[in-house]
Every structure is written in C-alpha cells, then in structure tokens.
Amino acid sequence: MPMSPRKVNPFPAKSAASLRLVRPLLLLAVLGFPAPALAVQVHGSPEGLYAHMLAHIFFASALAFLLHVLHRRPLGTGSAWRYFKLALFFFLLWNVDTFVVHWLSLRLEENAIIGGSKLWHHRLAPPLDAERWIFYLGRFDHLFCVPAMYFLVRSLRAFCAETEGRLKRLGEGA
C-alpha cells in the first residue's frame, strides 16, 4: 500500500491568527505615512564616464569572445582570417588601453594637467610617478586602433578578392 505524503501546515493556528492582525497594521503604515516617490532618478556627473567605461568592457568582452571561438573553431583559413584576427586583437588592446586611461583620469587630481586654455601649452604636472607615466603613454591609443583598422581593411580586401575569385570560378564552372 503506497504511503500518502504527510501534509504539514506551514501556518499553525496561532501564527495564522497573528498574521491576520499584522496585515492591516502594515497596510495602515504604508498608506498612512507617505514619502517622496523619487520616480525620476537623478544621475551624478561621472555617470556618463562610467557608462562609457562599461561600454568599453562590453566591447572588449565581445572581441575576446570572438577571438576565443575563432581559435577554438575557425570559420576559415587564409590571409583574410589572419588579418581579421589581428584586427580583433588590436581593437582588444585598444579597449584595454582606453579603459585604463579613463580609469586613471578619474584618479588624477584636478590640477594634474596644467597649461591654461591653450591646448599646445597643456602638460602633465609632476610628480611623474608610474601612474602618471602610464596615463601619459596610454593617451597614445591610436597606436592600437589605427593598426586594428588597417588590419580590418586588409582582411576585408582579402575577403573581397577570395569571394570574387570563387564566384568567377563558379561562373566558369556553370
């Protein structure tokens, strides 16, 4: 004979009676003592930069993901794919570089950059510690993004050549 599961009442008689008393009191407290709704959230000034930095992380994650899957399961071989992976790699480096620069800029004091209103007078004020050196060198981010874009162009050009050749062969075959 199968055993029937034992039913357990989560609210014994005493607890149930207490709950019946607490619920109206809670409702009274909520409705009787209103506070400001705060429906529109006010954002502080660094929020834009944080959003931008998060976008960099998102961008870098996507690039790392694509590099990883292309390494695990290549979609193709040849120079086009090689340039494409180089482009992804340099874009990844650029993201890391810019993220670090953004982060360090938050840490710099307000008077770290001196020189007034003229751009060509701007200087990074001493003391030049490692953090400031990293910040300064990291500002040369085009050393990463320009090669990345260059490799992307090479890759696309190779893809074009391959596709045109393939389609031509198909056309001749037909």
Next chain:
Amino acid sequence: MSGGLPFLPVYVGDFVGATLMIVLSLQAMRYAWRLTRLERQNVLWTYLFWLCLALVTLAVSRSAGHILRFLMELAGCHFGWRLLAPFSGGLNSLAFMTVAVLTFYFYNVYLVNERVRRHALALAEAHESLQCLNQTLEERVEERTMELRRSEQKFRRLYEGSKDMIFFCDAEGRIADINASGVELLGYERSEEIVGQHLSAFFSDEAKWSRYFCTLNSVGHIKDFEVEFARRDGARLYLMIAASAIRDENQVMQGCEAIAKDLTHFKQVTDQLIQSENMASVGQLAAGVAHEINTPLGIILGYTQLLEEDFGGNEVVLEPLRIVEKQTKVCKRIVADLLRFSRRTSEGELSRIKVNHCLEEVLSVVEHSLNMDHIYVQRVLADDLPPVVADRERLRQVLVNMITNAHHAITKEGIVGIWTRFNTHSQELEIIIGDTGGGIPPEVIGRIFDPFFTTKGVGKGTGLGLSVSFGIIQGFGGRIEVQSPPRQAMLKEAGMRTAFHIILPVEPAGGGNC
C-alpha cells in the same frame, strides 16, 4: 613654463590618428559594402558591414574629440567643444555597444545559418538525387525487367528442354507442374492431364511412396531414389528421383521440386546382361546333357526302326513301335534344339543377307497357316535396306520362331505386324514383329528369354524358341528387345500389344543374297 610632460605630441597623434581612422574606416566600409553586394545571403559579410558601419560612426565621433576640438581650440571657440564633447562620448559608447552586440550575436547566427545551409545543401542533393532517380527510373525498371526476363527464359529453357522429368508438387503431394519430357514419359499428351493428379497414383509400390514422402518431410531432400512408375498405358517406368522439399519461413513443407531420370532402358540392358549370363550357364549344362542323351536316343531310334522292319506285317507290334519312334524323334528334336542353343552360332555360314527378302521367304511359308486362323500379316518394309552379315538358315529360324510366337499369342483373329527400318545414326537394322494378342504380363516379361520358360500349354512349346533366337541374334552381334505394350506411337496406332525388336548391326560394304 617648465616641468611635466607636454601633451602636444599626444594631441598631434590624436589628430593624425583620428584622420587615419576616418580614412581607414571608410575604406573598410567600401569593402564590406562590396562583399554584401557580391553575396547578399552571407551572414559574415552582413556582420562585417554592420561592424564597419559602427566603426565609421566611432571614427567620425572620435574625430569630434580629436580634430574638431583641436580646430576649435585653435579658432578660440572653447564653448563649441564643451557643447560637442558629451555627444561625442555618447556616440562612442553607442558604437561600442553596437559592435559588442553584433559580435555576440554574429557567432550564434553564423552557427544557425551554417546548420540551415548544410540542411539546405543536403536537401538540394536529395532533391537532385530524386530528380535523377525519377529520370532514370523508367530505364532502370526496363533494364531490371530485361534481366528478369533473360533469367526466366534461361530457367524456362532448362525446364522445358530437359530430357529428364522435372515436376513440382504441392504440400499434399499433388502435381502442380511438370515439363514436356515428364508428360511424354508418363504417356500423356498435355501437362494439364497430369497437373492435379496425386503423385502417389504413379507409384507402383505404395510403400515406396510413403518412404518418399516421409523422407522429404523429415530430411528435406531425397537423392538417388529408385522407384517404379506406372505409365498411362500401364507400362512400367524405372525412375531415379532426386527431390527437395519447399518450405516456408516456419519450415513447414509447402511442396517439393524433383527431377526424375528414366532408367527403364538401363534396367532392360542390365536384365538382358543377367539373362545372357543365365543362358550361358544353362547352355553349358544343356550341351553336356544333350550330348550324353543324343547317343542313346540315336540307338533307341535305330533299333526301333530295325524292329519296325522286322515286324513289317504285324500291326499289333508296329503301333507301339511307331509311338516309340515318334516320341524318340520328339526327344531328338529337343536335344537338337538344346545343342543348337548351346552351340549358338558356332556353326553355319555367314553371308550378306537382304532382310526383306528373307522375311518374304519366311512369310511365304507361314502366312498360309496364319490366314487359316484369321490372322493377317501387315508388312511395312523399308526400301533399300543395307544387307546384314548373318547365317541365312539361322536367321530364318529366328524369324519363324518370332512369327510363330506372335501366332500363338493371338487367340482368335488378329494382326501380325512386321516392320523393317534402318537407323543411319547407329548403323543398325531393326526388324519389329508385333502382335495384337493379349500382351505379356509384367511379372513374366523379364523371364521370357529364360531356357525352358513357356506360357504355352503342354506339348505346344518347349520353352527354347526365344532362348535359341536370343542366342542366334546375339551371335550375329545384335540383340532382341521386347516391349509389352510397345512405346512407339506407330506401333500403338497399329494396335500392337507386344513388339519384339530384332536389332542387327550393318556392315557398310557389298551386297548378298538370301
């Protein structure tokens, strides 16, 4: 102003870099656009196009930060840059997000697309195969039908053309199909007359049928099974059967298929061989006995004749003496027959003889007595028969024996048929002497050539006629065969019930007389 690191190299780098980024991104965009034009359905090209679009946006947006800012600062328009800077940063963020989303989605879409493409390819191949199959289906069916027809014809030819009897039976043992040789062998004209008959009806011995059927059922096949069949006309057939049971998937017997070889002729030859051996031994015995009896019989006959001369006028004595003389002569004749049987053809002169001529001579003597008993002779004598080498007197003796036997076989009126023919293939001359009498019972047909075997009444035959004839013909290098009833349609149509075939070899040279 001194100390610190100047930002001018950074700004110059930014200016140049941003310009290069715009140029390169537009170049990339151009190639991506071209790729999408080349293959509109390619997911990778679509991804690269949108990636390049996002990167162009990024490059242009960044240019605001690096180029416009520089230019505005040079122009002294600080306010303009402060207005544009948030838009530039926002656009950059949007471009990053777009590229990231595109990248994350691209790979999964690519995998799905690849799977769909593979399936589509497989579907297209299957469709092509089906189309190809559909186009060649008719040809394939025709080719297969031809193959089947050829195979069927091959086995049909084997079945129809076989000289052995091939037949099929159902589960109950009824004949389902039989080939033409089988029909002819069993004495029928059409297979429809046999189909449906029970196979046991053809077995002379019921016990053999039971053995045949039980063996097939239990073992599944039977080999070299010797059996006696009864033809439609009552004649016996000696067959050797090899048969296999036909079973279904549950091993239940559904029928049988069999091949039967006709051994009748072989058996006859074997019987004749045994007969010859028999006769040879009896002949030796008879020769010894005859030789010993012949001398006393000659003395008895001589003295009897002397006594007859001595008692010439005394009828009382002469009458018994004549009886003694007559019976002694009968004994002498028997002894002479025995001696002739034992000597075979050791005596006599061989010459080339025209058989038809010889037959006419014999008939001129015996035909009158045949006609007296309302027995008529039907002659079918072939022209231009080659001569045979034989002893004239002995051949005549054989022919007289045979015709006399035919005469005795016909109780009332009837026909004695005589045929002569020449077989060019075997170079043999055949004399057939048949009668419309009662035929020879199967149980005695194997013994008719035995010495002293006779079915005639006492005093009518000595039982040596056929034995002597057999020995004489064998001496000529020929043979005598008997068929009762005859197998040949020609003889059957003539109403013959028994036929003796005297077969003599023919030598190709010269001629002769009888």
